[in-house]
Amino acid sequence: MVKKDVLFKLFISTLYLSAFTFGGGYVIVTLMQKKFVAEYHWIDEKEMLDLIAIAQSSPGPIAVNGAIVVGYKLCGILGVIVGVIATIIPPFFIISVVSLFYNAFKDNMYIALVLEGMQAGVGAVITSVVYEMALGLTQEKSIMSILIMIGAFIGNYFLKINVVWIILLCILLGIGYSFYQRRMSL
Amino acid sequence: MYFVRNWLFFLSKEDEPMMYLQLFLSFLQIGALSFGGGYAAMPLIQNQVVDIHHWLTLSEFTDLITISQMTPGPIAVNSATFVGMKIAGVPGAIIATIGCILPSCIIVTLIAYFYMKYRHLQSLQDVLSVLRPAVISLIAVAGLSILTTAFFQDNVISLHQLKIHMLIIFIFCMYLLVKKKTNPIFVMILAGILNMFYGLLTSAIV
Numbered sequence: 526m527v528k529k530d531v532l533f534k535l536f537i538s539t540l541y542l543s544a545f546t547f548g549g550g551y552v553i554v555t556l557m558q559k560k561f562v563a564e565y566h567w568i569d570e571k572e573m574l575d576l577i578a579i580a581q582s583s584p585g586p587i588a589v590n591g592a593i594v595v596g597y598k599l600c601g602i603l604g605v606i607v608g609v610i611a612t613i614i615p616p617f618f619i620i621s622v623v624s625l626f627y628n629a630f631k632d633n634m635y636i637a638l639v640l641e642g643m644q645a646g647v648g649a650v651i652t653s654v655v656y657e658m659a660l661g662l663t664q665e666k667s668i669m670s671i672l673i674m675i676g677a678f679i680g681n682y683f684l685k686i687n688v689v690w691i692i693l694l695c696i697l698l699g700i701g702y703s704f705y706q707r708r709m710s711l
Numbered sequence: 712m713y714f715v716r717n718w719l720f721f722l723s724k725e726d727e728p729m730m731y732l733q734l735f736l737s738f739l740q741i742g743a744l745s746f747g748g749g750y751a752a753m754p755l756i757q758n759q760v761v762d763i764h765h766w767l768t769l770s771e772f773t774d775l776i777t778i779s780q781m782t783p784g785p786i787a788v789n790s791a792t793f794v795g796m797k798i799a800g801v802p803g804a805i806i807a808t809i810g811c812i813l814p815s816c817i818i819v820t821l822i823a824y825f826y827m828k829y830r831h832l833q834s835l836q837d838v839l840s841v842l843r844p845a846v847i848s849l850i851a852v853a854g855l856s857i858l859t860t861a862f863f864q865d866n867v868i869s870l871h872q873l874k875i876h877m878l879i880i881f882i883f884c885m886y887l888l889v890k891k892k893t894n895p896i897f898v899m900i901l902a903g904i905l906n907m908f909y910g911l912l913t914s915a916i917v
Contacts, residue, residue: 545896546783551853559895574843575830579822581849585742585815586752586785593815597823605820613808616784620792621804623778631777635907640781642906644861645877646899649884651854656889658847670844677845681852688849689746695845699838706837 532600532607534565539592539611544619547640550587552647554580555654557591567599570661582692588612673698730799731806737764738791738810743818745787752787766794787811876909 538560546553554577561567568576576598580590589612596608623630630636662670673695680686737759745752753776760766767775779789788808795807829835861881864872880902887893887901 541896544783545899547781547899550785551850552857555850556895571839571843572830574846575826575839576823577850578839578842578846579819579826581846582746583815583819583822584744584746585812585819586745586787588785589788589812589815590819593819594823597820598827602820605816609812609816613784613788613812616782616788617792617804617808619782619784620778620789621796621801623782624793624796627774627778630781631774634910636781638907638910639903641861641903642877642880642909643899643903644857645881645906646884646902648854648858648861649881649888649902650895650899651850651857653885653888653895655847655851655854658850662844662847670840673841674844674848677848678851681849682855687746691845691849692842695842696838699841700834702841703834703837707834 528600531567532603535596535599535604536607536611539595539608540614543588543592543612544615546588547643547647550580550591552651553588554591555651557595558654558658559650561595561599568595570658572598574658578692582689669702731803733764734795734798734803734807735810738787738795738807739813741787741790742811743814756787756790760790760794766798877906880905880909 542553542556542560546556558570558573558577562570562573576594577591579594580587583590589609592608592612593605596604596606598604600607659674662674677691677695680691681688741752741755741759745755757772761769761772775790775793776786778793779786782789788811791807791811792804795804797803799806826835830839858881859868860866861877862874863869864874883905884898884902887898888895
């Protein structure tokens with residue numbers, strides 16, 4: 526596909542995802558996975574997981590970081606600029622307007638009900654993406670992967686260890702694993 | 712008319728140029744130091760905006776968090792827009808937002824560059840093969856915390872606090888997503904509308 530078309534599609538889809546993504550960075554990352562991996566096939570599933578890891582472990586908002594890695598992967602620096610602008614336009618305008626109408630907005634029963642219901646929808650989107658990704662991973666039948674999945678879950682959910690520490694620990698484990706593989710193949 | 716006037720007031724509110732620099736530097740720090748996104752950034756924003764610069768009172772800050780939860784967009788970008796707007800109008804909002812995303816733009820682009828360049832190296836592949844399963848779990852945890860808020864009244868996990876209608880909406884959404892491959896954004900909005908009808912119906916009966 527021509528680069529201009531990719532840039533245009535990247536802008537439109539990022540703008541659209543950013544405008545409708547309630548519930549924080551992880552939601553937009555899962556929606557990007559659905560859009561760019563499952564729908565457009567621009568990025569393969571494993572690469573997307575790597576890009577998500579970069580977005581999560583770097584400083585700054587995850588949604589912005591996600592747009593940067595996807596934009597860079599697709600169109601280089603130009604993709605980064607287009608992705609970032611598309612990501613910040615919706616919150617910028619929405620917050621500008623909402624801050625003027627805040628009191629009416631806060632007390633509106635319809636808005637509150639819709640927002641409450643959307644949590645169930647957002648949860649369903651994340652669950653379905655996690656289900657598909659975990660299924661793909663278990664098909665590789667690697668015990669190590671499954672153990673890491675369980676370990677990271679326990680660490681983050683039950684022990685409340687910060688995401689950054691979990692990612693750093695996994696990188697260290699990965700370096701150890703890499704040395705181990707090298708020695709085995711000698 | 713009131714809002715138009717208000718908007719123009721925001722546009723022309725220009726106290727001192729130093730304000731722009733302070734806004735920029737404060738949000739630059741927030742952008743550079745907030746690891747882990749969302750809620751991890753909250754104490755940092757509070758520290759800069761409420762404690763150090765007194766741009767917002769604590770109750771205004773709480774309002775800001777409420778607005779952020781009710782609207783799309785990263786909390787750091789939302790705060791930058793909100794605070795910038797309040798302190799120095801539209802130019803302030805733009806400057807604060809740029810400050811907040813600039814560190815990401817530089818750091819993440821650099822990491823992405825090295826990733827694309829070296830990802831075929833076997834040792835990097837080994838490291839990534841350990842990282843990938845962990846990333847799936849981290850996303851799962853984020854989903855689980857959203858679902859806990861969605862299903863249970865006041866976030867208390869017990870059978871009495873379970874909102875059954877939310878569970879039904881969730882199951883219906885899962886069916887649409889997995890079996891029908893429905894567009895996820897459509898599913899999210901549908902969930903919101905279903906809950907609104909449920910709320911209106913129950914309040915009409917009671």
